[in-house]
Amino acid sequence: MAQLAELRxxxxxxxxxxxxxxxxxxxKATSATSIGATSTPDRPAGKTMRPTTWSAVPC
Incomplete structure:
Protein backbone atom coordinates (compact mmCIF):
# COMPACT_ATOMS: atom_id res chain seq x y z
CA MET A 1 0.00 0.00 0.00
CA ALA A 2 2.82 2.41 0.81
CA GLN A 3 4.32 1.87 -2.64
CA LEU A 4 0.99 2.71 -4.28
CA ALA A 5 0.69 5.90 -2.22
CA GLU A 6 4.24 6.89 -3.22
CA LEU A 7 3.48 6.19 -6.89
CA ARG A 8 0.30 8.32 -6.75
CA LYS A 28 -14.36 34.07 -23.95
CA ALA A 29 -17.35 33.49 -26.21
CA THR A 30 -19.55 36.24 -27.52
CA SER A 31 -22.56 35.70 -29.68
CA ALA A 32 -22.51 38.06 -32.64
CA THR A 33 -25.38 36.57 -34.59
CA SER A 34 -27.58 39.21 -36.12
CA ILE A 35 -30.64 38.45 -38.20
CA GLY A 36 -32.40 41.30 -39.92
CA ALA A 37 -34.01 42.43 -43.13
CA THR A 38 -32.23 44.63 -45.64
CA SER A 39 -33.38 46.17 -48.86
CA THR A 40 -32.10 48.58 -51.50
CA PRO A 41 -33.84 50.10 -54.51
CA ASP A 42 -32.11 47.50 -56.74
CA ARG A 43 -32.73 44.45 -54.54
CA PRO A 44 -35.76 43.14 -52.68
CA ALA A 45 -35.69 42.68 -48.91
CA GLY A 46 -33.75 39.68 -47.71
CA LYS A 47 -32.54 38.23 -44.46
CA THR A 48 -28.93 38.63 -43.40
CA MET A 49 -26.99 36.56 -40.88
CA ARG A 50 -23.61 37.17 -39.31
CA PRO A 51 -21.63 34.26 -37.88
CA THR A 52 -21.00 33.76 -34.19
CA THR A 53 -17.50 34.86 -33.18
CA TRP A 54 -15.11 33.16 -30.73
CA SER A 55 -11.74 34.17 -29.32
CA ALA A 56 -9.08 32.80 -26.98
CA VAL A 57 -6.54 34.98 -25.20
CA PRO A 58 -3.55 34.10 -23.00
CA CYS A 59 -4.00 34.67 -19.26
Whole structure:
Protein backbone atom coordinates (compact mmCIF):
# COMPACT_ATOMS: atom_id res chain seq x y z
CA MET A 1 0.00 0.00 0.00
CA ALA A 2 2.82 2.41 0.81
CA GLN A 3 4.32 1.87 -2.64
CA LEU A 4 0.99 2.71 -4.28
CA ALA A 5 0.69 5.90 -2.22
CA GLU A 6 4.24 6.89 -3.22
CA LEU A 7 3.48 6.19 -6.89
CA ARG A 8 0.30 8.32 -6.75
CA UNK A 9 2.22 11.16 -5.09
CA UNK A 10 4.88 11.10 -7.82
CA UNK A 11 2.22 11.00 -10.54
CA UNK A 12 0.56 14.04 -8.94
CA UNK A 13 3.91 15.89 -9.00
CA UNK A 14 4.35 15.11 -12.69
CA UNK A 15 0.80 16.23 -13.46
CA UNK A 16 1.38 19.51 -11.61
CA UNK A 17 4.69 20.13 -13.42
CA UNK A 18 3.06 19.52 -16.80
CA UNK A 19 0.21 21.91 -15.97
CA UNK A 20 2.70 24.64 -15.01
CA UNK A 21 4.72 24.11 -18.20
CA UNK A 22 1.94 24.77 -20.71
CA UNK A 23 0.59 28.30 -21.26
CA UNK A 24 -2.76 29.06 -19.73
CA UNK A 25 -5.59 30.26 -21.95
CA UNK A 26 -8.84 31.95 -21.15
CA UNK A 27 -11.71 31.44 -23.58
CA LYS A 28 -14.36 34.07 -23.95
CA ALA A 29 -17.35 33.49 -26.21
CA THR A 30 -19.55 36.24 -27.52
CA SER A 31 -22.56 35.70 -29.68
CA ALA A 32 -22.51 38.06 -32.64
CA THR A 33 -25.38 36.57 -34.59
CA SER A 34 -27.58 39.21 -36.12
CA ILE A 35 -30.64 38.45 -38.20
CA GLY A 36 -32.40 41.30 -39.92
CA ALA A 37 -34.01 42.43 -43.13
CA THR A 38 -32.23 44.63 -45.64
CA SER A 39 -33.38 46.17 -48.86
CA THR A 40 -32.10 48.58 -51.50
CA PRO A 41 -33.84 50.10 -54.51
CA ASP A 42 -32.11 47.50 -56.74
CA ARG A 43 -32.73 44.45 -54.54
CA PRO A 44 -35.76 43.14 -52.68
CA ALA A 45 -35.69 42.68 -48.91
CA GLY A 46 -33.75 39.68 -47.71
CA LYS A 47 -32.54 38.23 -44.46
CA THR A 48 -28.93 38.63 -43.40
CA MET A 49 -26.99 36.56 -40.88
CA ARG A 50 -23.61 37.17 -39.31
CA PRO A 51 -21.63 34.26 -37.88
CA THR A 52 -21.00 33.76 -34.19
CA THR A 53 -17.50 34.86 -33.18
CA TRP A 54 -15.11 33.16 -30.73
CA SER A 55 -11.74 34.17 -29.32
CA ALA A 56 -9.08 32.80 -26.98
CA VAL A 57 -6.54 34.98 -25.20
CA PRO A 58 -3.55 34.10 -23.00
CA CYS A 59 -4.00 34.67 -19.26
Missing amino acids: AREAEVKKARAEFWPKLSV
